[in-house]
Amino acid sequence: MPKLILCRHGQSVWNAENLFTGWADVDLSEQGENEAITSGQKLKAQGIEIDIVYTSLLARAIKTTYHLLNESDQLFIPIIKSWRLNERHYGGLQGLNKDDAREQFGEEQVHIWRRSYDIAPPKQSEKQRDGYLNDRKYEHIDRRVMPESESLKDTLVRVIPYWNDQISQQLLDGKTVLVSAHGNSLRALIKYLEDVSDEDIISYEIKTGAPLIYELTDDLKVIDKYYL
Numbered sequence: 302m303p304k305l306i307l308c309r310h311g312q313s314v315w316n317a318e319n320l321f322t323g324w325a326d327v328d329l330s331e332q333g334e335n336e337a338i339t340s341g342q343k344l345k346a347q348g349i350e351i352d353i354v355y356t357s358l359l360a361r362a363i364k365t366t367y368h369l370l371n372e373s374d375q376l377f378i379p380i381i382k383s384w385r386l387n388e389r390h391y392g393g394l395q396g397l398n399k400d401d402a403r404e405q406f407g408e409e410q411v412h413i414w415r416r417s418y419d420i421a422p423p424k425q426s427e428k429q430r431d432g433y434l435n436d437r438k439y440e441h442i443d444r445r446v447m448p449e450s451e452s453l454k455d456t457l458v459r460v461i462p463y464w465n466d467q468i469s470q471q472l473l474d475g476k477t478v479l480v481s482a483h484g485n486s487l488r489a490l491i492k493y494l495e496d497v498s499d500e501d502i503i504s505y506e507i508k509t510g511a512p513l514i515y516e517l518t519d520d521l522k523v524i525d526k527y528y529l
Contacts, residue, residue, distance in 0.1 A: 303472040303517045305494075306351065306479040307487050310365040311336035311510035319399050323391030324433060329361050336510025337365040341372025343529040344512065351378050352476035355468055357386040357483060358438045365510060366481040378479075384442055385463040389485035392450025393423040418499040419454040453503065457489035464490060472521055479512075494523055 311333025315322040329337070344351075351373075356366045363382065370376045394402055394414065403411045414422040424430075434444055448455065471478050480490065484507055492502040494515065507513065508528065516525040 304477040305515040307513045308481045309507045309509050310361040313361045321391045321394040321397050323395040325395050326359050337368035341369040344373035351479045354380045354479045356481040358384050385459050386482040386486050388483035389456040390448040390451040393425050416503045419452045421450040421452040424449040456485050460489040
């Protein structure tokens with residue numbers, strides 16, 4: 302029986318500082334490190350054996366992956382990294398304190414950007430965009446597909462083809478797959494897996510640094526789900 306494990310990275314330093322993060326490549330906070338370490342210990346205690354891992358190109362997800370595998374004695378497991386599992390791109394909001402953004406744009410507008418399904422934040426400035434387009438980690442990607450800002454719907458559009466082409470194929474082979482990623486890229490996967498409505502998915506919360514286990518049928522229908 303295939304098993305899917307979804308894990309949102311542990312708390313990042315920008316999470317702790319209440320900043321919009323998105324594609325900004327920030328580190329885990331001390332709390333985030335501890336969350337990931339504890340979750341890796343839970344994987345070991347439950348005897349969960351992982352066959353393959355998919356993660357993003359962002360350090361906070363990669364380091365969470367490391368702790369999960371290290372603490373469960375599974376560092377030898379293959380890890381595949383893809384920008385398609387990156388967090389939702391918050392455009393011009395990235396790096397802004399959320400309270401400051403509410404003062405600048407109004408609480409209602411910021412709420413719409415954060416919680417609507419299909420409305421993206423304002424795009425980055427040209428300077429901001431040049432900074433991340435020239436980041437070495439993205440040099441292999443066609444710039445025409447690189448987002449300037451994303452809604453949750455936009456995030457789903459880039460995540461689900463990767464699910465269909467890559468991740469689901471491992472599950473169809475009966476493997477146990479860990480996807481170690483971000484709140485919104487995982488929310489997109491959950492919407493697809495559980496057929497969650499556009500209205501309900503925007504308020505769907507995922508715990509940080511806590512593995513969410515999906516038991517699946519052979520044709521990848523959800524039988525059960527639970528946090529470790």
